[in-house]
Amino acid sequence: MTTVPASVPTVPVPRRGVAGWLLTTDHKRIALLILGTALVFFFVFGAMALTMRSQLALPGMSILSPHLYSEFFTMHGSGMIFLAITPFALGLGVYLVPLQIGSPTIAAPRLLLFCYYLYLFGALGMVGGFLTSHGAADDGWFAYVPLSGSEYSPGKGMDLWIAGTFLAGLGQLIIGGAILWTVMRLRTKGMSLMRMPLFTWSMVGTTLMVIASFPALLAAMSMLTVARFHPGVTASNTFNIAYQDVFWFYGHPVVYVMFFPFVGAILDVAATFSGRRNSGYKWTVIALLAFSTGSMAVWGHHMFTTGQIPNDYFSVVSIFLIVPAGLEYFSIISTLVGGRLVYRTALLFAIAFLPQFFIGGATGVMLASPTLDYMLHDTYFVVAHFHYTLFGGSVFGFFAGFYYWFPKATGRLLDERLGKTHFWLMVIGTNVTFIPMFLSGFFGMPRRVETYPPTAGLTTTNLISSIGAGILGISMVVLAINIVKSLHHGERAGANPWGAFTLEWATSSPPPPLNFSEPLPYVTSPAPLLDLRERAELDAVEAAEGHAHETLLAHAAASEEEPER
Amino acid sequence: MKVTAPVVLLCWGLLNGALVLVLRGFGGTGVELALYGTAFGIIELFALTVAIAASRRPAGRELFFLPRSALPACIGALGVVIDGLGLSFWPWPLYFGSPFIGVALVLAWLDHRAKPHRSQFETMTPIVDGLRPGEVPPTQPIERLAPYRLYDPPPRPTTGLGEAVRALVPPRRGRRRAALAGALATLGAAALAARLGRRQEMAPLVDQDLAERLARASERPRAR
Ligand SMILES: [Cu+2]
Numbered sequence: 001m002t003t004v005p006a007s008v009p010t011v012p013v014p015r016r017g018v019a020g021w022l023l024t025t026d027h028k029r030i031a032l033l034i035l036g037t038a039l040v041f042f043f044v045f046g047a048m049a050l051t052m053r054s055q056l057a058l059p060g061m062s063i064l065s066p067h068l069y070s071e072f073f074t075m076h077g078s079g080m081i082f083l084a085i086t087p088f089a090l091g092l093g094v095y096l097v098p099l100q101i102g103s104p105t106i107a108a109p110r111l112l113l114f115c116y117y118l119y120l121f122g123a124l125g126m127v128g129g130f131l132t133s134h135g136a137a138d139d140g141w142f143a144y145v146p147l148s149g150s151e152y153s154p155g156k157g158m159d160l161w162i163a164g165t166f167l168a169g170l171g172q173l174i175i176g177g178a179i180l181w182t183v184m185r186l187r188t189k190g191m192s193l194m195r196m197p198l199f200t201w202s203m204v205g206t207t208l209m210v211i212a213s214f215p216a217l218l219a220a221m222s223m224l225t226v227a228r229f230h231p232g233v234t235a236s237n238t239f240n241i242a243y244q245d246v247f248w249f250y251g252h253p254v255v256y257v258m259f260f261p262f263v264g265a266i267l268d269v270a271a272t273f274s275g276r277r278n279s280g281y282k283w284t285v286i287a288l289l290a291f292s293t294g295s296m297a298v299w300g301h302h303m304f305t306t307g308q309i310p311n312d313y314f315s316v317v318s319i320f321l322i323v324p325a326g327l328e329y330f331s332i333i334s335t336l337v338g339g340r341l342v343y344r345t346a347l348l349f350a351i352a353f354l355p356q357f358f359i360g361g362a363t364g365v366m367l368a369s370p371t372l373d374y375m376l377h378d379t380y381f382v383v384a385h386f387h388y389t390l391f392g393g394s395v396f397g398f399f400a401g402f403y404y405w406f407p408k409a410t411g412r413l414l415d416e417r418l419g420k421t422h423f424w425l426m427v428i429g430t431n432v433t434f435i436p437m438f439l440s441g442f443f444g445m446p447r448r449v450e451t452y453p454p455t456a457g458l459t460t461t462n463l464i465s466s467i468g469a470g471i472l473g474i475s476m477v478v479l480a481i482n483i484v485k486s487l488h489h490g491e492r493a494g495a496n497p498w499g500a501f502t503l504e505w506a507t508s509s510p511p512p513p514l515n516f517s518e519p520l521p522y523v524t525s526p527a528p529l530l531d532l533r534e535r536a537e538l539d540a541v542e543a544a545e546g547h548a549h550e551t552l553l554a555h556a557a558a559s560e561e562e563p564e565r
Numbered sequence: 566m567k568v569t570a571p572v573v574l575l576c577w578g579l580l581n582g583a584l585v586l587v588l589r590g591f592g593g594t595g596v597e598l599a600l601y602g603t604a605f606g607i608i609e610l611f612a613l614t615v616a617i618a619a620s621r622r623p624a625g626r627e628l629f630f631l632p633r634s635a636l637p638a639c640i641g642a643l644g645v646v647i648d649g650l651g652l653s654f655w656p657w658p659l660y661f662g663s664p665f666i667g668v669a670l671v672l673a674w675l676d677h678r679a680k681p682h683r684s685q686f687e688t689m690t691p692i693v694d695g696l697r698p699g700e701v702p703p704t705q706p707i708e709r710l711a712p713y714r715l716y717d718p719p720p721r722p723t724t725g726l727g728e729a730v731r732a733l734v735p736p737r738r739g740r741r742r743a744a745l746a747g748a749l750a751t752l753g754a755a756a757l758a759a760r761l762g763r764r765q766e767m768a769p770l771v772d773q774d775l776a777e778r779l780a781r782a783s784e785r786p787r788a789r
């Protein structure tokens with residue numbers, strides 16, 4: 001038996017069963033708790049969306065009462081943003097960042113578990129509003145005052161929503177700080193900043209935005225609390241506009257928090273499945289940092305129609321964001337174009353991200369023009385726009401990462417056939433749902449109405465949208481079947497099933513408690529495992545070359561001995 | 566300038582600082598400037614903290630703290646949640662929640678004091694180059710999973726046709742028929758797989774650059 005040196009840290013053997021999960025300080029388990037919880041909420045709030053689409057399929061339906069419809073769109077929006085997609089983004093970071101930078105653990109793992117509980121119970125508080133007498137919050141995800149004040153929104157549902165949002169936001173803020181600290185301080189030997197995988201870089205941008213903007217969410221919830229205790233404050237428009245400023249100072253960057261990590265995932269997926277390094281690494285890093293900086297400066301574009309903000313500034317800065325966005329696109333596309341692509345499900349999701357997110361981004365540029373925004377504000381055009389970014393973009397990016405890293409986290413591959421079925425259903429569903437919404441909005445359909453008159457000319461587009469939503473619902477069933485099936489019967493993954501290049505693939509699947517049980521290579525580039533492979537191949541070539549050289553000399557020597565003819 | 570952690574954070578903050586000034590130039594209101602200015606301040610503060618940490622301990626020599634128990638996190642969260650959600654109803658949940666927070670803080674403090682599991686990087690993740698000859702890699706795997714190799718060959722991409730055929734024609738329905746269908750399907754699948762396989766074959770493990778170097782290396786002896 002080998003004796004363990006005194007300096008070696010001993011970690012208690014992980015507990016078994018439920019306690020092993022609920023009392024864990026392993027960043028991987030905490031991340032899986034976050035991701036699993038977020039996935040459940042994703043299904044729950046997605047089901048709410050399907051119910052709303054059924055209500056809107058034809059004019060005059062009565063599946064949801066007007067009040068319940070308001071509760072549903074509020075909980076769908078705030079739930080997807082606070083409780084599903086943001087946790088997807090941060091959970092991926094908690095799982096992968098320490099592995100990608102070769103660290104045995106994350107900074108402050110116990111604090112992270114604390115944050116998970118804040119998120120979980122904050123979420124349950126928000127959803128718990130449905131059990132109160134007035135129902136859940138019903139003022140939209142941005143809860144503008146005075147509508148969300150106690151005068152117009154009485155009942156405990158709104159109070160619980162505020163408290164729950166505060167708790168979940170606080171947890172996510174601390175998680176962001178822990179991830180950034182880990183990246184900044186706990187990198188392995190040779191892993192300089194410019195040798196970090198691009199997913200990790202995307203998490204740097206993400207967490208910087210979290211640290212800079214999430215305090216504004218806490219401030220906004222505090223303002224709402226004041227407004228509910230002292231409804232008098234909302235009599236002054238200064239307070240109401242200040243609330244919008246504070247809320248959107250969080251509300252815009254959080255949209256970027258919800259797609260940055262998935263762009264990072266796609267950059268990694270593109271490199272792996274095209275079998276080559278990311279092209280334009282340095283410029284991609286610069287673009288990620290510039291993009292996240294810019295995202296802090298543009299919140300006012302949600303407030304053009306208030307007339308209380310410098311529209312020209314917010315318009316110019318918002319439109320400027322297409323420069324770093326374009327750089328990221330070029331990076332992904334040029335990585336793919338030069339490679340020999342292996343069309344696994346993860347890559348398919350990454351490729352579909354490109355045109356779909358482009359539609360979301362391009363319509364975003366349209367909405368960044370105050371003139372157009374005055375016309376399109378609060379119509380279904382906006383709904384279609386942000387669903388193309390958040391669903392056609394972020395969720396597709398998330399699934400690219402999900403199919404890519406699922407084997408790392410579980411040790412089993414997801415079923416490719418079901419995965420591809422899921423993918424195609426999602427592509428069809430997404431576009432059938434959201435393209436008609438652009439038209440609905442253009443024809444003048446406002447957001448947040450539970451029905452529309454049959455004479456408004458909105459029936460066809462709404463019916464098509466609802467059919468698309470049904471297809472999306474089916475795709476999620478396929479996903480659920482795939483997850484359950486693969487967890488039990490999936491093909492064993494091995495350490496590096498894709499032949500990927502970054503350090504998370506240099507350990508077993510799933511990794512051991514301190515992440516790496518074998519020595520790590522000294523990191524020499526953003527693709528350390530590719531470096532090792534190339535070095536090994538080059539060594540082999542040199543050996544062969546030396547051998548060939550010797551053979552040649554021997555032949556030469558032999559031929560010299562022979563007499564000339 | 567070397568790209569270090571404090572530099573990245575500092576520059577990210579400064580870029581935002583510049584945008585605050587631009588906003589001021591465009592006539593941003595007091596609330597907007599205060600908001601954005603505060604965010605700028607928070608980032609610079611974070612940059613300063615990282616800079617101080619870096620000056621005290623160079624990168625890669627950071628101490629890890631491995632908590633011995635997660636109990637303080639659970640108890641503390643319980644207290645905060647009781648306080649936070651309870652406040653929606655009455656002020657008195659504060660009396661219930663706050664003691665939990667106190668207990669959690671004491672437990673966390675005791676955990677830190679007792680015998681902190683602090684360790685330097687080298688003892689946590691051994692580096693190949695850093696190991697002296699004969700030295701045992703200091704990280705002992707706790708639950709060692711199946712030994713792995715760094716470069717498992719990537720699995721061959723499947724077309725899914727084989728599985729589909731197997732699902733459609735289960736062998737219980739008469740072996741002969743199944744065998745016949747299987748043979749036909751296999752033939753078809755093989756033809757298709759051969760076609761798709763050529764297109765989907767795994768990317769070469771070397772990149773273009775290396776491929777060229779390989780080609781040159783293999784040519785050199787002939788040139789002589
Ligand atoms: Cu925005």
